[in-house]
Amino acid sequence: MYQPFEENNAQFPAPEVTPPAPVPPDKPKKSFGFGKLIALALVCSLLGGIVGAVGYHFLAPDTEKGSAISKPDNVSQVLMGQRENTAVQIHSVPSATLMTPAEVYAANVRSTVGITTSVTTNFWGYQTTSAASGSGFIFTDDGYILTNYHVIEDSDSITVSMYDGESYAADLIGYDSSNDIAILKIDAQGLAPVILGDSNKMNVGDSVVAIGNPLGELTFSLTAGTVSALNREVTMQSGGTMNLIQTDCAINSGNSGGALFNLYGEVIGITNAKYSSSGSGASIDNIAFAIPVSNVWNIVESILEKGYIAKPYIGISVADLSKESQLYGLPQGAAVHSISKDSPAEAAGLQMGDIITAVDGTAVTSSSELVALIGQAKIGQVLELSVYRKGQTLTVSVSVGEQIQEALPQQEAPARQPFQGFGW
Helix, strand or coil: CCCCEECCCCCCCCCCCCCCCCCCCCCCCCCCCHHHHHHHHHHHHHHHHHHHHHHHHHHCCECCCCECCCCCCCCEECEECCCCCCCCCCCCCCCCCCCCHHHHHHHHHHHEEEEEEEEEEEECCEEEEEEEEEEEEECCCCCEEEECHHHHCCCCEEEEECCCCCEEEEEEEEEEHHHCEEEEEECCCCCCCCEECCHHHCCCCCEEEEEECHHHCCCCEEEEEEEEEEEEEEECCCCCEEEEEEECCCCCCCCCCCEEEECCCEEEEEEEEEECCCCCCCCCCCCEEEEEHHHHHHHHHHHHHHCEEEEEECCEEEEECCHHHHHHCCCCCEEEEEECCCCHHHHHCCCCCCEEEEECCEECCCHHHHHHHHHCCCCCCEEEEEEEECCEEEEEEEECEEEEEECCCHHHCCCCCCCCCEEC
8 A cells, every 4th residue: 555755854964074985906017128118208298298288178177267167157057968868679879878886976976965954933932943954966066956845845044065074055046846846056166066867768677876865864875776667646745746756766864855867877866755654564665756857957947047937838737538438439648628718728729628649749648648748848839739539630739838936935035146047
């Protein structure tokens, strides 16, 4: 029997700095004659000068900004991974380099942060203070951090702890509680951001690793596992539903908001929940969930570039079809239950009772699949909907509209410079 979810919060102490792994002793080297040694030194010196000059040209840090990548002023950089789709049926070699879990950890542990919040509540004249902790990850070199909304919900102050022991006060830039994401900003430059991947390219059985702060004490821990399921519709403690990646990685209290990586070192999910065994006699293990990063990236961009959440919408409510309806010749899909007045759907000619079976050629078998596909669309994008209507299959073109939602109540908005855009 499924049990309610625990959204993972825990006490977070000062992070521990993991000492570097010991360097194995060098293998014995063959002896060289004195003449050979001089010749080799001259060749190495010449090559070193050439490589050093070229390397400095491309990799020398910007001394004014402390960054390893030169960029214009007032531009935040996000690293977005690009590789070929590695779907199971395609036998192709990916363009990115496959890494071991140890290599993924070494490349990304400094991009992982611990988050501690203080919550002060005035209840009948009494002040109650508590602390809640979670994880997060840096996605720009100038200090933008992504985490779960439930990690920072109702907080009065937020502190971000880095792998090297540094701590920063963080501003809450914006959040979307329905998707359980929040964006923080710390005053820092030259940080190591993660590389964002495409969660739509994941397959059941793909290996993944999570880096976070389980229990708030075992800081900067790695857990490894696989993708157990995709697009799992999950009902959260709050009562809302989300389509999530299911994984058997160990995700515990304090891991919330941390990154789930594929073995190309790309973030493909934001860990946010696990099944709880409280209230049942059975122990529940290895069932945890992460928000697919591709499902929420449009929201992140909108908060940073516009200061509000611009969600794609077409103006319909949909429902699932019962299995019995297929006995009467109806296809699988999402049935249109209502249409908003003056919406893109109304302008396109959609009707109540239509069954949407595909979006741009991607099959739709449920209302949650349709919602996910529309949620990933761009504002202004034209979607080709395959629609079953009274025994006929039609193609309806719908232009995606913009639905505006505040990213922060006005009283919560921090004083900050406007975001100037991403540097790609």
